Amino acid sequence: MSAGEEAPSELIASRRRKLEALRAEGVEPFPHAFEGVKSVSVVKEPHAELADGEETTVGARIAGRLAARRGQGKNAFVDIVDRSGRMQLHARVDVIGEESFERLLSLDLGDLVGADGTVFRTRRGELSLRLQSWTLLAKSLRPPPDKHHGLTDLEARYRHRELDLMANEETRALFLTRAKVIATIRRKLDERGFVEVESPVLQPLYGGGAARPFVTHHNALNRDFYLRIAVELYLKRCMVGGLERVYELGKNFRNEGLSTKHNPEFTMLEWYEAYADYSDMAARCEELVSQVASEIGYDGPIDFSTPWARETLAGSIQARTDIDVLAHRDLDALRAAMRERELEVPDEQTWAQLVDHLLSKYVEPTLQQPTFLMDYPVELSPFAKRHRGDGDGSDNGLVERFEAFCGGMEIANAFSELNDPDEQRARFEQQRAAAAAGDAEAHPYDEAFLRALEQGMPPTGGIGIGIDRLIMVLTGRQSIRDVLLFPALRQP
RNA sequence: GCCCUUGUAGCUCAACUGGCAGAGCAGCGGACUCUUAAUCCGAAGGUUGAAGGUUCGAUUCCUUCCGGGGGCACCA
Missing domain, CATH: 3.30.930.10 (Bira Bifunctional Protein; Domain 2)
Incomplete structure (x- = not known):
């Protein structure tokens, strides 16, 4: 976990090899922009009533992080997550072509991709995008958190909030x-x-x-x-x-x-x-x-x-400790009243601090x-x-x-x-x-x-x-x- | 500062009383044209937070240190 000397990781090395391979093929792994992106929720919203198995001719462009991938044959399903939600893409080799399909399968989870396609609902009922074409928008060089369990380690979530944000909705x-x-x-x-x-x-x-x-x-x-x-x-x-x-x-x-x-x-x-x-x-x-x-x-x-609800400070203390702090308006008197009721008397140096102590110890926790x-x-x-x-x-x-x-x-x-x-x-x-x-x-x-x-x-x-x-x-x-x-x- | 607790693979977690550190996911190689925690086959992945100690043998017991969580103290 040292910041300077990175432990050699096969996972990272593999991603870097893919990065270099893409460059060698003339694919820019970090393009400048991707215009006309709609958020997943906006794309999905008008199609809530679409029946299972039904296709539309509605085109949409979405972009986000590659979160999951299923099916590796002549077709594949990949999930894209953006700020508004998750959407499944269905890629078919006979639609997007051999080269694009192979490249899609060689992506790593966590890569940022942009996708164009038409909205449809699968036979199993998942509102999806029939992929027409896609673009790598940024290569991810580190493995993302577990796609199912997310990131639960509190320290990791606090120190690397970006991982928490990408993994945990x-x-x-x-x-x-x-x-x-x-x-x-x-x-x-x-x-x-x-x-x-x-x-x-x-x-x-x-x-x-x-x-x-x-x-x-x-x-x-x-x-x-x-x-x-x-x-x-x-x-x-x-x-x-x-x-x-x-x-x-x-x-x-x-x-x-x-x-x-x-x-x-x-x-x-x-x-x-x-x-x-x-x-x-x-x-x-x-x-x-x-x-x-x-x-x-x-x-x-x-x-x-x-x-x-409205209470007075003195009233709230009296209700919970039976001590009227205003009737014991100096340090010694208040200490005596607390001892009389067998309350622990802390080492406070002033009457006001003792009142503050009674407030935070006996009143504050009760105010839900x-x-x-x-x-x-x-x-x-x-x-x-x-x-x-x-x-x-x-x-x-x-x-x-x-x-x-x-x-x-x-x-x-x-x-x-x-x-x-x-x-x-x-x-x-x-x-x-x-x-x-x-x-x-x-x-x-x-x-x-x-x-x-x-x-x-x-x-x-x-x-x-x-x-x-x-x-x-x-x-x-x-x-x-x-x-x-x-x-x-x-x-x- | 003090007390309790916790740290195992990239992630999520196992490992009985001290006895060869394991699995799922991810990654790698392969099969698969409606899957959704996809499935199947194969190979790999570790200084168990760090440093000491006890022991034939330590993830396990002890000490110290580092990080996290909770509590107390401090404090709004």
């Missing part, structure tokens, strides 16, 4: 679904008057989340940049600028461990809407996701229909159906606005923030955005103190962002949706690696 279907999810999201947001923006991936200062960043270096400027961990702060500057409704859909990067729910680069959607708050974000979120689910024909155990958890502690939320409470100032140290959960994991995070520059500055000061105390994920102080807020940002609702996780939920996958074409792996 479900893999192709999954990534087509992924594309449809993303296209639908864009369309829905565009329809609602959101403008798509692109903020820097290389940032002088990272921000918008609690995470460790990747650091890189720009040679000409002789300075370091961070790969963004979120787009939040830039999009809010767009809001200050008056764009009113903006979104960005792109990659974020976090320098953390890998897991079934975490990849170091992942796709995030964030949008911001002027004159809206977190309740409006929840309504838009559940509407968008349920529309996407129906658009892709989701048919699984999760009910995405609106409205989704879509659920919003509302109203988070301010300590966990440096960019969210204080809770309006009941108008009597009794906000309990909470902010207007929710996270959406589904399939036992977080898929979205939203707030009524903090737009008071002085309070934002104070929050940054707290983060600075946390960093000084050793918190590696503390948020860095961002003066440019504060300066923008001082220009005045409208009341704004904002949200981030983890697209990879959303696709996991929509496709029923347990690992984020299954929904990423090329997941991060160790060096082989």
Whole structure:
């Protein structure tokens, strides 16, 4: 399995001999184009009612990978697979001629071929193409995965996704679904008057989340940049600028461990809407996701229909552990309450972290159906606005923030955005103190962002949706690696 | 980082308690004009992830390392 020194393989040598033989016969093994190709599904679609054994005069040109071959005499059946499906070709030596027939039989599985023929259905009922002529479109020099069992080895599927895609129809279907999810999201947001923006991936200062960043270096400027961990702060500057409704859909990067729910680069959607708050974000979120689910024909155990369940964070913890975290509003009190109920007390250093622990251990795994958890502690939320409470100032140290959960994991995070520059500055000061105390994920102080807020940002609702996780939920996958074409792996 | 588990032919998988590493598909040679996991005949294909160790003998037992999966930790 070394990349450099290739083990000598008779299988590869055989394919190379065929390649040279073709060239010697004057056949170009890598032609430039093949015009007028129709997809297999388009060719098949009008002939669904064709009777067994019936011929048509409908000509069609298809192209794809040679996936199987049956019959080697004076006729042969070969299967061509394209993105849309599989179609059988029937080749007869008395139709296509001796030379073309022999050459067809000498093809290797995996070769790319183009075919012209007429549509017919075999006596056994297979809608096929009566081959008139064919062309080699690209020679394949390596053996494809097993034609029947496909490729099942997970490591091979992740490292060589091209093999997974060519061998496993479900893999192709999954990534087509992924594309449809993303296209639908864009369309829905565009329809609602959101403008798509692109903020820097290389940032002088990272921000918008609690995470460790990747650091890189720009040679000409002789300075370091961070790969963004979120787009939040830039999009809010767009809001200050008056764009009113903006979104960005792109990659974020976090320098953390890998897991079934975490990849170091992942796709995030964030949008911001002027004159809206977190309740409006929840309504838009559940509407968008349920529309996407129906658009892709989701048919699984999760009910995405609106409205989704809503609980408060504190209420959700109390329901599952019998602990009211708001009645034990400091570290020692909460620890005591946990001990009293014989819960394991981890080594967390702050009340907020302990709340976060209770959430992820006792609540999150139970949230299979879509659920919003509302109203988070301010300590966990440096960019969210204080809770309006009941108008009597009794906000309990909470902010207007929710996270959406589904399939036992977080898929979205939203707030009524903090737009008071002085309070934002104070929050940054707290983060600075946390960093000084050793918190590696503390948020860095961002003066440019504060300066923008001082220009005045409208009341704004904002949200981030983890697209990879959303696709996991929509496709029923347990690992984020299954929904990423090329997941991060160790060096082989 | 820790724990469990896993790695055999190009692919999919066997190999009992330690006893000659095997099959299907693919590939190679041949037969076959409606097959579809085509069929039939023949020949071939291996440093069992790597390196050590125990043993008369290791795919099998032990150690270390590398890769994958799961869990914990870390982390949204």
